[in-house]
Amino acid sequence: MVKELVWQIGEVAYEALDVIDTFIHDIVILGTKHVLREMTNVRHARMLHNVAKKMEELNKEINKIYDNMEEYGIESGEASADAQYERSREDMVGFDFHSTTLHNRKREEVEEDDIVGFFDNSTTLVKLLLEGNPQLDVVSIIGMGGSGKTTLAGKIYNNVVIQNHFNCRAWVCISQNFRTRDLLLEILKFEMPKSNELTRKKLFKYSSEDELKNKLFRCLQGSRYLVVMDNIWRSEVWDEIRSAFPDDSNGSRILITSRKKEVALHASLTPPYLLPFLSKDESWELFGRKVFRGGTCPPELETMGRQIAEGCHGLPLSIVVLAGILANKEKSFHIWSKFVGHVTSFLTHEDDSTICQKILSLSYTNLPQHLKPCFLYFGIYSEDFEIPIRQLMHLWVAEGFIQHNCHRFSEDVAEIYLEELIDRSLIQVASRRTDGGVKTCRIHQFLRDLCILESAEEKFLEVRTHVNLLSTNKSRRLSIQGSLDPDAYISSNPSHPSCSLLFHGQDTYDFDPNHWKWVLENFKLLRMLNFGCVDLYSIPTRIEELIHLRYLGIESDALKALPASIGNLINLETLDLRGTFLNCLPKGIWKLRRLRNLYMSGPVSLPNHLDPNVTTLNNLRVFSTVSLNLKTVCPITSGALPNLTKLGIWFAADENNNEVVDVLKCLHDLSNLQTLKIINCLERHSLPISFPEAITKITLRHVRVKVRRDMKVLGKLLNLKILKLQSCLLSSKFYVFGGSFPQLQVLQLENLRIKNWKQRRGAMPCLRHLVIKRCIELTMLPSKLQSLTVLQNVEVLWSTPESALMLQKLQTKVGFKLLVHPLPHNLVT
Structure with missing residues (x-):
């Protein structure tokens, strides 16, 4: 009953918000039309009367809810209805529901030592991959859902011996809705340089399935490769993809994971490896590490803790989820004793998915209130999708999920929220930035199912495939993960509750005028598109009617221009145009006073900045990537963008005018700038x-660098932590002066024609991560590298054997992790 009352209060709150937003929308739209003042005043009065009437009705609804609360003995003064619901859950399962304090730290990468119970399994499988028949072979791992198949495969994939043995590796996840084309594209992404991303996207879009198979075959031919295909559900997957893998009798391998034994037997004559459950001791070890995070368990709780761990029956997913919950709770006998009984009741069913579903549902229930919408929001993404963190942060902010903090930017608080979800084992890190921060993440399919189920119940989010435009929707958010029916008629539903409309799926299809009419007529209160x-x-001029829009994301390379009316989206905060091929933005861009993030694939030109009434975009923080030419220098040099924290600039081709070059001198005035490309x-x-x-x-890419002059300037920057030099023009000798780069943690040298690297004493004392990529002429490394005591990771990618050998010798002295990828045969110059 309490949960029902909570839901009713939420519904009334949403209705009140919709009433207000609808009134604002109608007023703005009415004000933009040529209507006689007297008629307008009459209509305004009528609209206000309707708003007052609806609010009065909602007030009656609230009074009814409070009457019901009193009837069932729920005291409104004691706590909110939501807190009452949480307290009732606490009585049932014995949890302490207090919110997690925000913390500002970078989540460190999980070390291999944190993986429990897989040593023998890993050793056996590594041997299978390295030894045996030189012909192409398939090695398979099978086991129950949540038993750790992906974790074990990941441990093997990142094994140093494996990395050094296979000069080509790729990892792909296979969804239940498998499509051969998608799988081929995912593998090919590992084989094509990221710098060709736009070209690659355009090429792949128009390639047939057979062409992609041939392209993959040619890319892999001659290489000793390892391809991990994670979570295969059907035998047909291997039948569809096997012809794309060449067999050069050089020991190449395919590693697959699956729940089904018949899938593994179908792909290979090699017997599949059945992943066992964790033993009692291994379960307790994994549980303890996740709960106490490096600390030790108090003696009085060990017996209770072992009972909790044993209650998971050796299923790692269950152990990790439960430990993630308890890690943020009071470590007391009272709490843990109730928890033991509760977990045991969940783990008495035979269906593993039911067990995990109930456990994961429990983990959602115990999330702090500020994290619940953030977690449910992962349901907008399709299965096995690798989620870009920056996009996710902006979406959360635009949705209003992030609590205001006057001392932090909203995206920074959002990143802390994500770290909390990761700490609770609800979200998985997929990849990291060079500075160790999370770049992309994934959500387990069981957890994604949980998001969708909970969201549907709470009318938070609805996920649809193959949507008919006539169909109605009652959720606040609609994620279309399929295709729209192009033959459907448009239905008008002005009271449509959805405030977010997201298209996210594998199918590509044209968005025609009928679709636009459907959006504009049925989603007038959109905040997210x-x-x-x-x-x-x-994009039609009428997009200006979506006045509540805060986020607009477009990836289509077919879009060539934006309408000037986009400047009337007065609430727009993020405009993400990455993936488009726009040449210039409309003049209306300068009217977007609330715009905080503007992303473009670049180079995109700015419109002339001539309107004297529009002088600054005070809220703009991210501006990347803009083309600089004589027409677009002024906004940067005149101080029209005073609060930028991230700026990407692309000098127009054949542009030699000194005014354009001199724009760099004005960067010093951008006092808040933190990231520059x-x-x-x-x-x-x-x-x-x-x-x-x-x-x-x-980041400097295709930039002329005067080594002695410019490296000295850069080396004096006291807060510089990351420096990337990519395809830059500089002399054959690379100098790092003594005492320079005092805070530098990451140095990336990519595709540079340098032969010698000279480094003086005391330079880069904080360097932790060094990347040398395709510097094929670099044969001499500085001896001073061995004095870098904090150096942790060195990557040598597509570089010379001489430099790799020198680093291997240096590794024995310094003790850093060394990752070596030889230069592919087809790239040797």
């Missing part, structure tokens, strides 16, 4: 002699 993979050829700046002496003091990351 993300088109994902939809082919969008144009400069592309295609080949003018001599073009880099400035000073940068903003707050800058922490600089």
Whole structure:
């Protein structure tokens, strides 16, 4: 009953918000039309009367809810209805529901030592991959859902011996809705340089399935490769994909994981490896590590803790989820004793998915209130999708999920929320940035199912495939993970409750005028509109009617222009145009006073900045990537973007005017700038002699670098932590001066024609991560590297055997992790 009352209160709150938003929408739209003032005043009065009437009705609904609360003995003054519901759950399962304090730290990468119970399994499987028949072979891991198949495969995939043995590796996840084309594209992504991302996307879009198979075959031919295909559900997967893998009798391997033994037997004559459950001691070890995070269990709780761990019956997923909950609770006999009884009741069923579903549902229930919508929001993404963290942060902010903090930017608080979900084992890290932060993440399919089920019950989110435009929707958010019915008629539903419309699926299809009419007529209160993979050829002028829009994401390479009316989206905070091929933004862009993030694939030109009434975009923090030419220099040099924290600039081709080059001198005035990317700046002496003091990351790509001059300037930046030099023009000798780069943690040298690296004493004392990629002429490394005591990771990618050998010798002295990828045969110059 309490949960029902909570739901009713939420519904009334949403209705009140919709009434207000609808009134604002109608007022703005009415004000933009040529209507006689007297008629307008009459209509305004009528609209206000209707609002007052609806609010009065909602007030009666609230009074009824409070009457019901009193009838059932729920005291409104004691706590909110939501807190009452949480307290009733606490009485049932014995949990302490207190919120988690925000913390500001980078989540460190999980070390292999945190993986429990897989040593013998890993050793056996590594041997199978390295030894045996030289012909192409398939090695398989099978086991119950949640038994750790993916974790074990990941441990093997990242094993140093495996990395050094296979000069080509790829990892792909297989969803239940498997499509051969998608799988081929995922594997090919590992084989094509990321710098060709836009070209790759355009190429793949128009390639047939057979062409992709042939392309993959040619890419892999001659290489000793390892391809991990995780979570295969059907035998037909291997039948569809096997012809794309060449067999050069060089020991190449395919590693698959599956719940079904018949899938493994179908793919290979090699007997599948059945992953056993964890033993009691292993279960307790894993449980203890996750709960106490490096600490030790108090003696008085060990017996109780072992009972909890044993109650999971050796299923790692259950152990990790339960430990993630208890890690944030009071470590007391009272709490743990109730928990034991509760877990045992959940683990008495035979169906593993039912067990996990109930456990995961329990973990959701015990989330702090501020994390619940953030977790449910993962349901918008399709199965096995690798989720970009930055996009997710902006979506959360635009949805209003992030609590206001006057001392932090909203995206920074959102990142802390994500870290909390990771700490609770609800979200998995898929990849990391060079500085150790999370770059992409995934959600387990059981957890995704939980998000969708809970969201449907709470009318938080509805996920649909193959949507008919006539169908109605009652959820606040609609995620279309399929295709729209192009033959359906449009139904008008002005009271549509959805405030977010997201297209996210594998199918690409044209978004035609009928679809636009459906959006504009039925989703007037939209705050979020993300088109994902939809082919969008144009945007109607009427988009200005979506005045509540806070986030607009477009990836279509078919879109060539934006309407000027986009400047009337007065609440727009994030405009993400990555993946489009726009040449110039409309003048209306300068009217978006609340715009905080503007992403483009680049280079995109700015419109002329001529309107004297529009002087600044005070809220703009992210501006990347903009093309600089004579027409677009002014907004940056004139101080029209005072609060930028991230800026990407691309110098227009054949642009030699000094005014364009001199824009770099004005960067010093951007006092809040933290991240800077400069592309295609080949003018001599073009880099400035000073940068903003707050800058922490600089990326130079296709930039002329005067080593002795520019490295000295960069080395004096006291807060610089990340420096990336990519395909830059510089002399054959690379200098790092003594005492320079005092805070630098990450240095990436990519595709540079340097032969010698000279480094003086005291330089880069904080360097933790060094990447040397495709520097094929670099044969001499500085001996001073061995004095870098904090160096943790060194990656040598597509580089010379000489430099790799030197680093291997240096590794024995310094003790860092070394990852070596030889230069592929087809890239040797």
